[in-house]
Amino acid sequence: MEAVQIRRKKDGRINIKVGNKVDQVVTWTLIILSILTIVAFAFFNYAGLEIKSAMTETAYNLKVMFLQPAISHFSMEEAIYQMVITLGLAFLATVIGAVIAFFLSLMAAANLSNKWTVRIVRVFVAIIRAVPTVLWVLIFAIAAGLGSEAAILGMLFHSVAYLVKAFSEAFEEVDKGIIEALQATGANWWHIVTRGVMPSTFTYLLSWVFLRFEINFGVAVAMGAAAGAGGIGFELFMASGFYFDLKEVGFITYGILIIAIVLEVISTRLKKRYFPANSN
Amino acid sequence: MNEKAMRKNRWQSVIFLLIIIVLTYWSSFITQFNFWDGLVTIPEATGWMLSNLSITQDSLERLPKIMETLVETIFMSIAATTLAAAVSLFLGLFGSNTTKVNSFLSVFARFVASVSRNIPVVAWSLILLISFGQNSVTGFLALFVGTVGFLTRAFMESMDEVGQSSVEALTATGATYFQIVSKAVIPQCLPQMLSWILFMIETNIRSATLVGILTGTGIGYTFDMYYKTLNYNAVGLVTLCIVIAVILVDLISNYIRKVIL
Numbered sequence: 186m187e188a189v190q191i192r193r194k195k196d197g198r199i200n201i202k203v204g205n206k207v208d209q210v211v212t213w214t215l216i217i218l219s220i221l222t223i224v225a226f227a228f229f230n231y232a233g234l235e236i237k238s239a240m241t242e243t244a245y246n247l248k249v250m251f252l253q254p255a256i257s258h259f260s261m262e263e264a265i266y267q268m269v270i271t272l273g274l275a276f277l278a279t280v281i282g283a284v285i286a287f288f289l290s291l292m293a294a295a296n297l298s299n300k301w302t303v304r305i306v307r308v309f310v311a312i313i314r315a316v317p318t319v320l321w322v323l324i325f326a327i328a329a330g331l332g333s334e335a336a337i338l339g340m341l342f343h344s345v346a347y348l349v350k351a352f353s354e355a356f357e358e359v360d361k362g363i364i365e366a367l368q369a370t371g372a373n374w375w376h377i378v379t380r381g382v383m384p385s386t387f388t389y390l391l392s393w394v395f396l397r398f399e400i401n402f403g404v405a406v407a408m409g410a411a412a413g414a415g416g417i418g419f420e421l422f423m424a425s426g427f428y429f430d431l432k433e434v435g436f437i438t439y440g441i442l443i444i445a446i447v448l449e450v451i452s453t454r455l456k457k458r459y460f461p462a463n464s465n
Numbered sequence: 466m467n468e469k470a471m472r473k474n475r476w477q478s479v480i481f482l483l484i485i486i487v488l489t490y491w492s493s494f495i496t497q498f499n500f501w502d503g504l505v506t507i508p509e510a511t512g513w514m515l516s517n518l519s520i521t522q523d524s525l526e527r528l529p530k531i532m533e534t535l536v537e538t539i540f541m542s543i544a545a546t547t548l549a550a551a552v553s554l555f556l557g558l559f560g561s562n563t564t565k566v567n568s569f570l571s572v573f574a575r576f577v578a579s580v581s582r583n584i585p586v587v588a589w590s591l592i593l594l595i596s597f598g599q600n601s602v603t604g605f606l607a608l609f610v611g612t613v614g615f616l617t618r619a620f621m622e623s624m625d626e627v628g629q630s631s632v633e634a635l636t637a638t639g640a641t642y643f644q645i646v647s648k649a650v651i652p653q654c655l656p657q658m659l660s661w662i663l664f665m666i667e668t669n670i671r672s673a674t675l676v677g678i679l680t681g682t683g684i685g686y687t688f689d690m691y692y693k694t695l696n697y698n699a700v701g702l703v704t705l706c707i708v709i710a711v712i713l714v715d716l717i718s719n720y721i722r723k724v725i726l
Contacts, residue, residue: 210724218547225544228537229601242596273492280489315711317674328510333496334503407587411678425591438588445583
């Protein structure tokens with residue numbers, strides 16, 4: 186047996202760190218990120234900021250919000266109604282998005298489609314994903330007029346892009362043997378999709394859709410606030426930006442928090458049940 | 466699978482589908498969403514975008530100013546993510562089952578993460594705006610809080626995956642808590658954690674636009690200003706700049722992810 190070469194440092198100690206590419210990239214990424222963070226603080230615009238009073242004021246505001254929530258500009262029923270509208274916006278965007286994404290992802294999966302279609306769909310989806318949702322909503326708001334149409338279409342674009350990526354990756358993981366076996370029986374493309382691909386990925390797809398619903402709820406709140414799409418987000422914007430009613434802001438925040446936590450618990454359960462192995 | 470089970474399965478899917486259809490119908494009723502109207506607006510909107518969002522000479526003159534705010538926004542998201550990662554590292558250590566110090570701190574870390582994650586970034590920016598005013602720090606803090614919540618959960622999951630065995634091995638050698646964490650847990654999940662950080666930077670650049678519109682900072686404010694003054698050519702240019710920035714960041718982080726994972 187030949188002797189193992191032990192790498193030593195200049196002072197004779199054994200070198201225990203192997204300088205591979207992974208370590209280098211990790212270290213450099215961390216260093217660059219830290220430098221950029223320090224530089225960032227020099228770039229900030231500090232107009233009208235008094236950090237001390239702002240801190241104490243925020244602490245006081247948070248205390249009022251969370252310890253004395255109350256509603257004054259609308260009734261309890263209306264609050265629930267607005268909450269349901271937000272959920273409805275999120276639901277519609279998710280369901281319609283899932284249907285569109287299903288067909289697009291069939292075109293974007295490498296094992297079900299040809300090379301060029303895959304590339305075109307993927308580039309298209311990447312560009313849509315890069316535009317923030319709020320910009321889509323605001324752009325649609327000019328063309329479609331303010332209202333639920335603009336909000337849902339804007340959210341739809343992003344949901345489709347997100348789900349196409351998730352769905353097509355799920356389709357690509359389908360066992361090659363299943364597709365080959367069906368091809369050997371003379372099944373056409375549509376048969377392969379409905380009998381081979383769908384049954385083995387259905388639950389997987391469903392949990393992605395639910396995950397997106399959870400995200401879309403947050404987005405729907407945001408769209409209400411930033412693009413006037415209605416729902417609880419708009420009430421939140423009014424309470425904080427127009428009435429300066431901290432108690433009401435606290436009440437609405439509690440409402441959003443409760444729904445978000447319920448959705449999160451459900452999606453964690455689904456995730457544990459349907460894909461325990463890879464949980465990202 | 467016998468026939469009975471198959472039939473039962475089919476019934477289940479039919480009922481499931483019916484529930485979805487009823488819910489869809491009902492939500493389009495309460496949100497007053499008309500599916501056909503929506504469908505018709507897509508070509509209309511596309512046509513409008515093509516004719517109005519084109520970049521002209523006039524809007525190109527505004528490019529330096531747009532770039533300045535874009536850079537501010539990117540820096541804001543990177544700073545928020547990196548600092549949030551530092552905080553989440555500790556919260557993650559306290560919260561993870563592998564490395565928790567005691568159960569009180571674990572519950573506390575999970576609670577903090579859950580609350581800051583589940584209150585949407587919009588709510589945080591509106592709350593902070595009241596006393597911090599219109600400047601970058603408001604946007605930074607809003608992104609920071611949301612990111613802490615998300616990263617703590619992600620870090621906790623990565624640390625849980627490390628498993629008990631390496632921790633146990635080091636405990637057996639008499640290593641202290643600090644040594645265990647720095648020599649066993651962190652080296653093992655660092656690539657995973659870095660991948661989450663990169664993902665969050667990308668997400669935060671997009672959310673920074675939204676936060677910017679609400680708090681009047683960065684590229685979001687620039688967009689809002691041009692949008693409200695009906696200068697649609699400039700709106701198109703701002704959108705294009707954001708798209709290019711996000712895609713660039715996406716490419717860089719994909720490259721890093723490919724190397725480290």
